[in-house]
Amino acid sequence: MAYTLTIKDETFPGKVLHQMQLALQNELVTVKDIIEARVVQEVEEYNKKLPQYFNGLVQPIDTESTTNGYKLKERKKIDPEKQVYIALNAFLNNGYFILVDNQQAESLEEEVLLSGSTTVSFLKLTPLIGG
Template identity: 50%
Template sequence: MRILIIQDETISGNILQKIELEVASEIDTLKDLIEKRVRYEVEMYNQKVTEFFNGLVQPTESERTLNGYKMKKNKAIDPEQQVYKALEGFQKNGFFVIVNDRQVETLDEQIWIGNGATASFVKLTQLVGG
């Protein structure tokens, strides 16, 4: 297994969160990487089911806070629904992904994610009143 370092960043480069994700293959698509990342986050949350979920996309029945997404009900999150929302978010420019210092443009693009690889997810925030 290889370890991929995933970082959530602001547009100005501030690191919000860092995840170490085990990956089996050295080359994959961005779609597969997003799916693996989201499934990992949901699995970690569902093992504990706490008040806050800190992941790539906002779950249904939650509200955005400074500490992550506050769950309205402490219940398990559906990984399939989260994966769908994440892939849709990428396609609608809700975030972009930089792998090994190169922006990945499409979900089907192949990327190298071997040992030492990094992936930065940069969330784009909507302007108020825009």
């Protein structure tokens, strides 16, 4: 049985920038499992169509950040393993925070029991302009 999870990208004031559904095979998962599944799904969707911009959790290598997402210098497939590594590293270095049902996840090994209404929010830190 698959468990469906709602994933949201939010700003600190609570504005939802992006929302997606993620299917996981187990009822008990870790924060690391959630990050890996999300990143792999984003990369697979991008690699099917190879659009001009990649809109994912973390910036792929050889891209520039734009208002429309990450623009690849040349359209090519993105390596999901590299993206997972970048995403896990970003979590460990406070590049973004994760809230599971509005409770902050503290570590990659933290366990999450999925229910039909589990929501995971990714909060990216945006650098202050001129700060």
